[in-house]
Amino acid sequence: MSVITSRLYQTLPLTTPLVLAPMAGAAGGALAVACARAGALGLIGGGYGDLEWVKVEYAKAFALATESIDTVAAVSSLTNTTSPTRTRLGIGFITWRLDTDASALDWVLDQAHKPAAMMFSFGNPARYTQRVQQHHIPIICQAQRVDQVSQLIDAGAQIIVAQGGEAGGHGMRSDQARGTFTLVPEIADWLAKHSPNTLLLAAGGIADGRGLAAAMMLGADGGLVGSRLWVTQECLAPVAALQQAVNAKGDDTARSSVFDVLRHLEWPEPYDFRALRNDTHRQWEQKIHQLRQHPEAARKNYLEGVAQQDFTRAHVTVGEATGLIHDIPSATAVIESMTHQARALQIRAK
Numbered sequence: 589m590s591v592i593t594s595r596l597y598q599t600l601p602l603t604t605p606l607v608l609a610p611m612a613g614a615a616g617g618a619l620a621v622a623c624a625r626a627g628a629l630g631l632i633g634g635g636y637g638d639l640e641w642v643k644v645e646y647a648k649a650f651a652l653a654t655e656s657i658d659t660v661a662a663v664s665s666l667t668n669t670t671s672p673t674r675t676r677l678g679i680g681f682i683t684w685r686l687d688t689d690a691s692a693l694d695w696v697l698d699q700a701h702k703p704a705a706m707m708f709s710f711g712n713p714a715r716y717t718q719r720v721q722q723h724h725i726p727i728i729c730q731a732q733r734v735d736q737v738s739q740l741i742d743a744g745a746q747i748i749v750a751q752g753g754e755a756g757g758h759g760m761r762s763d764q765a766r767g768t769f770t771l772v773p774e775i776a777d778w779l780a781k782h783s784p785n786t787l788l789l790a791a792g793g794i795a796d797g798r799g800l801a802a803a804m805m806l807g808a809d810g811g812l813v814g815s816r817l818w819v820t821q822e823c824l825a826p827v828a829a830l831q832q833a834v835n836a837k838g839d840d841t842a843r844s845s846v847f848d849v850l851r852h853l854e855w856p857e858p859y860d861f862r863a864l865r866n867d868t869h870r871q872w873e874q875k876i877h878q879l880r881q882h883p884e885a886a887r888k889n890y891l892e893g894v895a896q897q898d899f900t901r902a903h904v905t906v907g908e909a910t911g912l913i914h915d916i917p918s919a920t921a922v923i924e925s926m927t928h929q930a931r932a933l934q935i936r937a938k
Contacts, residue, residue, distance in 0.1 A: 592800075592931050595787055596809045599726050599746060600704060601675045603627030604927040605810025606800065607728075607789060608817050608919075610680025610707055611757060612636060614905070617648030619822040619919055624653065624676035626923035631707055631728075632679040637692040642679070649677050650701045678703040680728070682758075683711030684856055690716065697723055705747070710758065710859055717744035730791070730812075732760035734774055741783050749812050750775045752792030753843070753862075756815045756907030759792070761860040762843050768792040769806070776807025795909035797929020804930070805937070813926075815906045820919040825905070828897045830916050832864060832904045838911035840864055846872045847903040849879050850890040864904040868893070 594605035606628040608615055612635025620630030632649060634642050653673040679696055686693060686708075696703060697719060706720050707728035717727055721744055729745035731737050737748055750772045753765025760766070772790045779786050790803035791812035800811045817823070819830045842865040848855050850868070855861070863869070868890060872879045879886055893901025906913075917925075 592804070592927060592934065594804070594809050596747075596789075599787060600629055601672055602629055604923060605804070606923055606926060607631060607810060607812045609757075609791065609812050609814035610634060610678075610709075611814055611818060611905070612682065613641075614818055614823050614825050616645040616822075616824045617650075617652060619817065619820065619824070620645075620649050620677055621652040621673060622820070622822045622919035623817065623923055624673045626920040627927070628676065628923050629705060630677050631705070632677070634679045634681045634692055634696070636682055636685045637689050639689075639692045639695060642692040642695065646679065646696060646699070650674060653677060674701060675704055677701075678705035678707065678728075680707035680709065681716075683708045683713045683716070686713075686716055687711075693719070707749070708745075709749075709751075711856075712739055712743060713745075714739075714743040720744070728789070731775065732771075733764070733766060734771070734778055737775055737778060738782070741786055745786065747787040747789060747809075748775060748779065749789045749791050750808070751812075752790075754838075754908040755792035756818070756841070756862050756910070757905050758855065758859050758861050759843070761858050764858050765843075768794075768803070772803055772806040772808050780807075793907065793909045795912040797926045797931075797933060799909070799912075800926055800930040801933040801937075804934075813922075815909045816913055816922055816926075817919055818906060819910075819913045819916055820922055821916060822919050826897050827916070829899055829902075829904045832899045833906045833910045834913055834916060836864055836904075836906065836910045838908035841906060841908055841910060842869060842873065844869065844873050845876055846879065847890075849876070849883055850887050850903075852887075861903075861905075862907050864899070864906060864910070866904070867900040868903075 604627040608623040610631035610633040615633035623630035709730040728747040729740040730749040752768025790808040794811040795816035
């Protein structure tokens with residue numbers, strides 16, 4: 589695989605400056621390991637801190653990574669073979685949710701196999717980062733606006749993720765969101781002046797090597813990838829949902845709180861959720877207050893859609909980059925393709 593020069597390699601043992609977004613409920617152990625094997629950082633989607641889910645997927649990730657060690661050892665007759673895959677496995681959490689229950693975070697820190705990095709998104713993680721720092725685990729924190737960055741660095745972030753409003757899933761609501769194309773260089777300039785050793789990842793709309801190359805030209809040290817790795821064979825989302833993303837255009841997504849209300853998720857201001865703008869979304873996007881007041885019938889309809897995998901009613905979590913996604917490959921193939929394309933573009937630009 590072509591190697592792209594990045595400061596990221598000084599902190600993490602990667603061979604490509606790509607990071608799997610820790611997508612709640614979707615980025616499980618198999619997806620994280622597939623990314624790690626390809627040289628990227630595989631972040632398990634610890635999300636809302638469901639302890640049982642985290643236990644299962646975290647254990648699965650390290651078991652799959654161990655299988656790769658056994659395979660290499662059998663082929664090469666080496667008894668002390670170690671796999672870099674295990675050193676590229678991490679986890680991410682939704683910060684505000686930890687304020688309710690941090691047991692999954694504590695469980696992870698108690699494991700023999702420590703995560704290669706831990707990511708916090710949506711809130712001030714200061715009350716948790718000291719625990720993480722005691723284990724010498726690199727801390728990644730996500731920001732949607734420049735004025736959030738200094739607080740995250742004070743909390744111990746070694747890597748900042750600049751998330752543009754194009755991103756799928758949760759992010760800054762539209763009236764406050766920034767576009768990736770301007771947010772990344774502005775944060776890069778701020779870091780260069782105030783915290784030059786802090787690394788920067790770009791997120792939001794990065795679905796191929798062009799996006800990765802562009803992000804790095806704008807000052808990022810790499811890219812955090814969600815939607816493109818959501819639509820892969822290892823993702824935990826239903827195949828029917830992935831196919832909806834393949835068939836969609838970027839024009840077909842929208843941000844709102846509709847699906848948070850339908851899922852009983854009390855997200856704080858100023859965050860909401862980007863997904864495909866399906867029939868359910870259209871029905872309620874202009875009536876959010878009414879939905880909050882009387883959600884029962886709408887929730888019943890939504891849950892029936894989930895059970896029947898009817899994605900005219902259930903949600904499909906992708907961002908504007910869905911229009912760049914045309915197949916459902918392995919995560920390894922995605923990482924390799926993005927890396928090769930970005931490297932080729934960098935060479936052409938020199």
